[in-house]
Amino acid sequence: MIQVNDAISIIKDNCFKMAAKKIRVSKSLGYILAESIFSPINMPPFRQSSMDGYAFSYGESRRFDIIGTSQAGDFLNFEIKKNQAVRIFTGAFVPDNADTVVMQENITATEGVIEINKMPLRFDNVRKKGEQVKKGELVLKENTLITPAAIGFLVSLGIKEIMIHDKPKVAIVVTGNELVKAGKKLPKGKIYESNSIMLKVALQQTGVKKVKTFRVKDNFEATKTVLKDCLSDFDIVLVSGGISVGDFDFVKESLLSNNVEELFYKINQKPGKPLFFGKKENTIVFALPGNPASALTCFYVYVLPAIKKMLGYEAIHLPKINRKISTDFTNSTGKALFLKAFYDDEKVTVLDSQSSAMLNTFAVANGLIYLPYDLVNIKQEMEVTVLPFN
Structure with a gap:
C-alpha cells in the first residue's frame, strides 16, 4: 500500500501524450x-477604420469635401488632398495619405461637404497594420x-x-452480479448500476467521447476475456468493482493474467483504498472500487490527471485552494481522507453521508477536502486544502 503523493507521481510518470x-x-x-x-x-493586413465615419489627413481644418467612399472589401487608395475626406465604414481600408477617422456622429453633413463638430485626436479610429x-x-x-x-x-x-x-478511446468495464440497469424492475438483492453512466459523463466533461461500456458477471474467465479485448482495442481501460479481496473479486487476477504490469495496488486513503493502476504497452488501466463515491473520488484525483496528460494539458491536477473548515474534525484512521465538501469564498463545510457508497451529498458537493494521513486533529477555522471539481 502506498501514499497518495506516491500514487500521483507513478501515474504521471507512466502516462503519455496521445499521438498528434x-x-x-x-x-x-x-x-x-x-x-x-x-x-x-x-492582422489586420492593412490599415482599417474602426468606425463608420470619414477619413482625412489631420490638420487645422474642420471642413472637408467628400471625394469618394471606402467600404469594407474595397481597396480604393484615394489620393486625399488638404480639406478632402473619404466616407468610410468599419473594417474598410484607410487610404495611405489619411491618418484619422472621425465618427459620423461627430459631423454635420451637407451635399458633398462635412463639418467636424468634435475633432478627434490624430490617428483616432484607425487600426494599424499588424496591430x-x-x-x-x-x-x-x-x-x-x-x-x-x-x-x-x-x-x-x-x-x-x-x-x-488525439483523444483517447476509453473502455468502461462494469463487474458485479448484483447490478441491474436503471429502468428495469429491481429484484431483491439487486441494486441499480450507476457507475458506468457516472464515469461516462465525467469523461465527456473532459472532452473524451469515444467511450464504450462492457458488463461482465463475477466470473474469472468472463472477466479475463472481456479485459483481453479491451486491452487491445482501447487507450484507457476503467474497471468498476471486483478489485477488492473478496471471493468473487476477479479483476486483479484477470489483469495480471493478461500481462498487465501492476504499477501499484491499494492507496493509504479513504475512500478508494483498493485502487489498481497498471499498463500494458500503450494502454493504461485503472481498476476502481465499486462503491460509487469511491469510484468518483478516484476518478477526480487519479484518472482525470492521467487523461489530461494524455490530451496534452500542462496543468493536469485538480486545483488546490485553502479554506477555513467550519467545524472541528478528527482523522483517527491513519489514512489520507477525501471528504465531500461544499466551499464558498471563505469557508468549507464537511457534508454528511461520507460513506464510500453514498452519492447523495456528492451530488451537491463542489469539492473535496484533502486531509493527509498524518493530520489528526483539525480545529474549527483551521485552513485545509480543498480540491474544487466544479
Whole structure:
C-alpha cells in the first residue's frame, strides 16, 4: 500500500501524450494544440477604420469635401488632398495619405461637404497594420486548449488545419452480479448500476467521447476475456468493482493474467483504498472500487490527471485552494481522507453521508477536502486544502 503523493507521481510518470494528428480548425474545439502556431499574415493586413465615419489627413481644418467612399472589401487608395475626406465604414481600408477617422456622429453633413463638430485626436479610429498580430508572431503556443475564440482567431488568420493531440478511446468495464440497469424492475438483492453512466459523463466533461461500456458477471474467465479485448482495442481501460479481496473479486487476477504490469495496488486513503493502476504497452488501466463515491473520488484525483496528460494539458491536477473548515474534525484512521465538501469564498463545510457508497451529498458537493494521513486533529477555522471539481 502506498501514499497518495506516491500514487500521483507513478501515474504521471507512466502516462503519455496521445499521438498528434492534423485536423480542420472548424472541428478542433476542445482539443489541445500539438504545435505552436505562428501568424502567416499581419492582422489586420492593412490599415482599417474602426468606425463608420470619414477619413482625412489631420490638420487645422474642420471642413472637408467628400471625394469618394471606402467600404469594407474595397481597396480604393484615394489620393486625399488638404480639406478632402473619404466616407468610410468599419473594417474598410484607410487610404495611405489619411491618418484619422472621425465618427459620423461627430459631423454635420451637407451635399458633398462635412463639418467636424468634435475633432478627434490624430490617428483616432484607425487600426494599424499588424496591430493585433504581426506576420511570423507566435499566436498560440503548444498545449493550448482550443476554445471557440481560438477557432475564430485562427480562421481570421486564414489557417485551415492544425496539429492537435488525439483523444483517447476509453473502455468502461462494469463487474458485479448484483447490478441491474436503471429502468428495469429491481429484484431483491439487486441494486441499480450507476457507475458506468457516472464515469461516462465525467469523461465527456473532459472532452473524451469515444467511450464504450462492457458488463461482465463475477466470473474469472468472463472477466479475463472481456479485459483481453479491451486491452487491445482501447487507450484507457476503467474497471468498476471486483478489485477488492473478496471471493468473487476477479479483476486483479484477470489483469495480471493478461500481462498487465501492476504499477501499484491499494492507496493509504479513504475512500478508494483498493485502487489498481497498471499498463500494458500503450494502454493504461485503472481498476476502481465499486462503491460509487469511491469510484468518483478516484476518478477526480487519479484518472482525470492521467487523461489530461494524455490530451496534452500542462496543468493536469485538480486545483488546490485553502479554506477555513467550519467545524472541528478528527482523522483517527491513519489514512489520507477525501471528504465531500461544499466551499464558498471563505469557508468549507464537511457534508454528511461520507460513506464510500453514498452519492447523495456528492451530488451537491463542489469539492473535496484533502486531509493527509498524518493530520489528526483539525480545529474549527483551521485552513485545509480543498480540491474544487466544479
